[in-house]
Amino acid sequence: MKKSSIIVAFIILLISVGWILSGQIPKKIEEEETDSSLNNITDNKIELVKVRTEKSVSKKFNKLINIQGQTKANRMISISSETLGRIIMINEKKGEKIEKGDLLFKISQDELKIRIDENKARLSSARSQIDERKSKLNEFEIQFNSEKNLFDKGLSSKSKFANAKANLDSARSNLDTAKSNLALVKSELDLINNELEKTIINAPFDGIMTTGHMEIGEFVQPGSVLANFIELDPILAIGYVSEKELKSFSLGSNAFITTSLNDKIKGEISYISPIAEEGTRTFRIEITILNKNFLIKDGLTTTIEIQGRQVLAHKISPSILSLMDNGEIGIKIVNKESIVEFFPIDVISDTNQGMWISGxxxxxxxxxxxxxxxxxxxxxxQKLIN
Known part of the structure; x- marks a missing residue:
């Protein structure tokens, strides 16, 4: 019994020693393999990532800004009556070009002409009255001077001298009254003539009269709207740009507009709003375009291409752009030490021939x-391919 226990204990001891040795041998082999790999890395040069590069030199480029807009008449006014009367004549060229000074409307003048004739008669009477009273004044001045000489010498009474003075004062007052009456008649006549001028309504500038609100024979009074009148030469193109784009152009910069009815037409930026629109934070701009034949109509949707300031830019293919984890878009370049650098870019223009960028x-x-x-x-x- 004691002998068999010794044998079992010996077997267990052998198994334990074998198990321990079996763990140590692979570990030693693994350490030897690792040392060998490190030696190989040290002995051999690390393999670099291979890239192809193109040498790019910046060029002068005019930044182009494309926005959508709308054409708008340079001026649009309501033609209103400034006097009372009936319409007796209307320009029939509705929708056609009307020259500055051409007749648009004529209002009846009969009543005004009657009033003018009446006031001319009053004017003549007032002038005659002045002549008469001037004559009377001269007569009373002579009488007064004569009476004064006699009174100074003691040859005339005090009552006669006072009477002569009263007559002179009355003659002067009557002449002043006649002069005031003449001025009043002249003023009334000027007012009537002014009203008469208002019966002739002419085009204030070259433009087009839209459909009229009135017809011949209708009675009008001051403030009655007769028609709308618009100026289409020059015409405006209205658009809105972001604050980032504002720095790329200025007043006088060239711009081109294209509508569904017209080819590309050149214009000039004539207005840049100093205040941003509240809702969009964009800035209103106006482009002035010559439109001699009125080919461009008011209210057309238009594409506006603004020729911005000249900048230094590179032309690239959009396919080489890189997107960073933070959302930045840019391109990678290789510096003089063959190290990769990333630069965020600004897109100046994106055309069919390539993208122009700076940065x-x-x-x-x-x-x-x-x-x-x-x-x-x-x-x-790196390997240069140009």
């Missing part, structure tokens, strides 16, 4: 192949 050095080796594998801040093996 990178004037001379740059841009990664055009392999940018997705090139890590920022790491060295790469």
């Amino acid at each position: 990178i050095p004037d001379t740059s080796d841009i990664i055009v192949v392999g940018q997705e594998y090139a890590t920022i801040g790491k060295k790469v093996d």
Whole structure:
């Protein structure tokens, strides 16, 4: 019994020693393999990511800003009557060009002409009255001077002298009254003549009269709207730009508009609002365009292309753009030490022929192949392809 226990204990001891040794041998082998791998890495050069680059040199480029807008008449006014009367004549060229000074409406003048004749008669009478009273004044002045000489010498009574003075004062007062009456008649005549001028309504500028509100024979009074009149030469194109785009152009910058009815037409920026629109935070701009033949109509939807200031820019393919984790869009370049750098960019213009951008050095080796594998801040093996 004691002998069998010894044998069992010995077997267990052998098994334990074998199990311990079996764990140590693979570990030693693994350590040897790791040491061997490290030696190989040290002995061999690390393989760099290979990229292809193009040398890009910035060029002068006019930034183009494209926005949507609408055409608008340069001026639009309501033609209103300034006097009483019946319409007796209307310009029939509705919708056609009317020259400045051409007749638009004529209002009856019969009543005014009667009043003018009456006041001319009153004017003549007032002038005759003045002549008569001037004559009387001269007569009373002579009498007064004669009476004064006699009175000073003691040859005339005090009552006669006072009477002569009263007659002179009355003659002067009567002449002043006649002069006031003449001025009043002249004023009334001027008012009537002014009313007479208001019966002739002419075009205030070259433009078009829209459909009229009145017809011949209708009675009008001051303030009655007769028609609308618009100026289409020049015509305006109205659009809105963001605050970021404001720095790219100024008053006088060239712009081109295109509508469904017209080819591309050149204009000039004539107004930039100093105040942003509350809802959109954009700024209103106006482009003035010559429109001699009135080919551009009011209210047309238009594409506006603004020629911005000249900047230095690079032309690239949009396919080489990189998107960072923070949402920044830019491109990767290789510097003189062959290290990858990332630059956020500003898009100046995106055309069918390529994208013009700024934000990178004037001379740059841009990664055009392999940018997705090139890590920022790491060295790469670059090959110029131009």
